[in-house]
Amino acid sequence: MVPGSGEPASGRPVPRPATPSDLPGIERVIGRAYARYADLLDRPPAPVLHDYQPEVAAGYVWVLGEPIAGVIVLIERDDSLLIENVAVDPAAQGRGLGRVLLEFAERQAVGRGLPRLTLYTNEVMTESLAVYLRLGYQEVDRRHQDGYRRIFLVKAVG
Secondary structure, eight states, X not given: OBTTTTBOTTSOOOOEEOXXXXXXXXXXXXXXXXXXXXXXXXXXXHHHXXXXXXXXXXXXXXXXXXXXXXXXXXXXXXXXXXXXXXXXXGGGTTSSHHHHHHHHHHHHHHHTTOOXXXXXXXXXXXXXXXXXXXXXXXXXXXXXXXXXXXXXXXEEOO
């Protein structure tokens, strides 16, 4: 770690568990990250409508940066770690923060002895899908869920 910076010697930020006081920052980042999709959907993106307080209390939410620039929600399943949401503030995009969060998820899965990561994205979020595919995720399903057209992906880790 670089003394006093909250960053490792590599200069890359390290995710930390979210606290209740982080909720406004979490909501800000998620709202900004998904704003560009508002006109492409008939309803607001699911992450924008979600109440993150229970996940914060359960220790599922991790944040990156000060002020918060990235958020990831990780939920352990029987045989995988679900990336329920990953978002980077548009003002901070292009700096590799999304990759930092996704690499963190991989380390979490491996550390928990889970063989794979799972996630889903909306069909209109083509940029996100392209990133996931580039990072080794494989599409396994497309279906309507909770009123959204979702693409489900998986990545083996470990």
